[in-house]
Amino acid sequence: MLNKEIPFIRIVAPICCGIVVGLWVSPGTTFFIVAALITAVVFLVGRYFRKSIYNPVFGLASCLAFFLIGLFLYTKQKEDIHELPEEERIYVGILEDYPLEKPRSHQLELRLRHVLVDGETLPVKGKVLVYNDTVANEKFIPGNILIFRLTPLKITNRGNPCEFDYKFYMENQGYRYYGFSSSEDIIDIQSPEKRKFRYLALIFREKLLNIYRHNGIEGEKLAIIAAITLGEKGLLEPVQKEIFSKAGIMHIMAVSGLHAGIVALLVSWLFFFLRGKLKPIREVISIVSLWVFAFITGLSPSVMRSALMFSFLIAGRLIKRPVNPINSLLASAFVLMIASPSVIFSASFQLSYMAVFYIISFEKHLAGIFDIKNPLPAYLWRSASTTITAQAGTLPLTITFFNRFPTWFIFTNxxxxxxxxxxxxxxxxxxxxxxxxxxxxxxxxxxxKLIGLTEDLTRKAAALPLSTIDNVGMTVPECIVLTVAITLLFRYLTDRKRLSPLPPLAMIALFTSLVTIKSFIVANESKIIVYNTIDYSTTAFQTGKNLVVFSDSSSVEEVKRHKATLGLKMDIVKLSDNPVQIKSLDKKVLITGKINGNIMRKLEPEIVVLKGKNVDIADEDYGFNHPEAIVISEEVYLRSYQKEILRRITADTLHSVSSDGAFIASAKQKTIFKH
Incomplete structure (x- = not known):
């Protein structure tokens, strides 16, 4: 029955499975040829068997075919990002967007086209982030061709426990490398003979942004209206993002389904007089308006996703057939996955589709609990029911991605x-x-005035007591199971007469089991961790669910995600400039910016953590008490002679956090700290 009402589920589900499998395997051409032949044979076998088994065989062949399509497309997408040697070469690339201003440079997003090797021009694919000290000028226009000199550096994760997988995120955007350059490295900037439509959209968006500037809108207000109407979030300050996130309305800052829905609804109201036989004209105008809106916002992936999603939903009404809106939703997802398979790993894709899915499936049932006749209370309840439904669907994702949950979301929305x-x-x-x-x-x-009021209300909402539940988190398996549990629970509550409560209860029990198993594993762990933190040193000792952190900074953002995901209790000890030795677990750990023979002989540390931007390493005899590991914090810069001294100390491990990632060592569990 489900297959007949929502036929696209038979297409989207196996494609998604194929893409996910592509995370671990990347088959070659031979595999796909053989697999395609096997699939064709299964189709033929199904064709000649008796009718009673034709559908199952045909269904199996269809699932296999779409699974292979998903696997093939994602494998091809990964192969389209070429490996680059980490040596200086001359590249030719296309500027993807206007330069993004950073504190000490400008970030250029470039799509590579060619590389010059030994006088020969070779094709190359992929995108690269270039941080350049050049002041942006009128030549840095999307679509322009840059000839530049660069030493590519591979994008890597920091290696911190439970960290956001930045490398995976960037690779799904097409970026595997970044690099630094100066104004002398920009050899030439050329205008193309014909600029692609996407680049024209970005140029047009910049012109619209200038209209706001010419009308006196500047500063924080310009940043907000640019984000809301044009999808330009580069002007937003981190503080603004934090406030809107705490208030639970960050979704209004990212042009997506909400904005596309408002545009479609506004157009429908403006052309309310097109009724009856003229109603299809109104629907066509709505679809055209959505894509005009997508164009003026620069044709960003999130806006195109929303425009496509609502276009399918409106098209369902346009053809005057009883089309299931979830099928239209899946149809739009299918188009996006064919165009870019990695889109299913995008947080915005998952959040927007899950929110719309819940609103379509459950909002009407929730709103129908109260039959309110008065227009104002009816509007307020309908807004609240929509917000509750969307938040319920995105709850696990919100906690997993952002480690927080806004408690006043109904009020703010x-x-x-x-x-x-x-x-x-x-x-x-x-x-x-x-x-x-x-x-x-x-x-x-x-x-x-409206933007000022929006910002003022948001600040007050974010300042309310207990505005957010911070430092909460969950693992990916927990997120998946909780999402299924909430979906089954809502499904049961909307049709309790026909459905059994056992499936949602079983999933809730499974989620509880996962949390219990995680707690048991964490409770028996003992680790010494030197985090890969930016510009300061952070060393932590985890004994069970207790995490004692010794850091130069009181704000340890890299540690908070680790704490939230595993449900740890954290204490922070602020480090001074003096050497500190901590005896914890079964190790003696020395955290210091200075080492010499006297310190090493006297303290006999087993692990040495070097910290500070100006470390003092004495060139003298260190005796025979060699440490098991010397860990170099991220902010430490070592001169060549200092590196040579460290090599002579002959520690079993010489670990540089900046190049090797966070240092993590298991230890026997002892909970005594001495320093």
Missing amino acids: VLILPVATMALIAGFITLLTSPLHIVSTTVAGILD
Whole structure:
């Protein structure tokens, strides 16, 4: 029955499985040829068997075919990112976007096209991030061709426990390398004969952004309206993102399904008079408006995903057939996966599709609990029910990705979202009326007030007591099981007469078991960890669920995700400039910015953690008490003679956190700390 109502589930599910399997295996051409032949044979066998077994055989062959398509597409996508030698060469690339200003440089996103090797120009694929000290000028336009000199460096993770997989994230965006360059490394910048449509969209978005500037909108307000209406988040300050995240309305800052839905609804209201036989015209106008909106926001992946998703939903109404909206949702996902298989690993893809899936499936049932006749209370309850449904569907993902959960999300979405929606509409009117200076300026004044009100309400909401539950987290298996459990529970609650409560209860029991197993494993772990933290040293001792952290900084963001994911209790001890020796677990660990023979003979440390930007390493006899490991913190810069001295100490392990990742050593569990 499900297959007939939602036929795309038979396509999307095996494709997703094929893509996921592609994480671990990358078969060659021979494999795919043989697999395709086997699939064709299965199809033929099903064709000549009796009808009673035709459907199962045909279904098996279909699943196998779509599984192979998913595996093939993802394998090809990975192969399209070429390996580059970590040596200086001249490259030719296309500028993907306007330069993004960083504290000490500009970030250039470049799609590689050619590399010059021994006087020969060779094709190369993939994208690279270049950090350049050149001040951005009118030549750095999306689509322009850059000829530049670069030594590519491979993007790596920091190796910290439970860290965000940045390397995997960037590779799914097409980036495997980054590099640093100066103004002298930019050899030439050329304009293409014909600029691609996507680059034209980015240029047009920049022109629209300048309209806001010309109307007096600057600073934080410009950053917010640029994010809401144009999808330009590069102007947002980290503090602004933090405030909107704590208030539970960060989704209004990322142009996605919410904004596409507002555009479609606004167009439907404007053309309300197109009814009856003229209603299809209104639907077509809505679809066209969605793609115009996608164009002015730079055709970013999240906006195109939302436009495609709503286009399928509207098309379902347009053809006047009883189309299941979930099938339309899956159809849009299918198109996106064919275009870019790695999209299923994107946090925004998962969050937006899960939210829309829950709203389609369960919001109507939740809203129907109360039959409210008064328009205002009815609107408030409908907004609240939509928010609750979407938050329930995205709860596991939110905790897994962001390690926090906003507690006032109902209040903020019901109160702030309408104001932000009015700001969105005012922003569009400001752009549309730009030729009429007086009108545009007047509307821009209203827009300025609305953005100010949005920001003010958001700050107050974020400052409320217990505005968020921070430092919570879960593993990927826990996230998957909890998502299934919540889905089954909602499904049961919407149809309790026909459905059994056993499936949701079983999944809840499985989730509880996973959490219990994780707690048991963590409770029996003992580790010494030197985190790969930026510009400061952080050493931690984990004994069971207790994590004692010794750090130069009181803000240890890299440690918080580890703490949240495993549910650890953390204590932070601020380090001074003096050497500190900690006797914990079964090890003596010396954290210091200075080592010499006297210190080593007197303290006899088993692990030495070097910290500080100006370490002092004495060139003298260190005796026979050699440490098991010398760990060099990320901020430490060693001169060549200092490296030679460390090699003479002949520790079993010489570990550089900046190049080798975080240092993690298991130890026997002892809970006594002495320093």
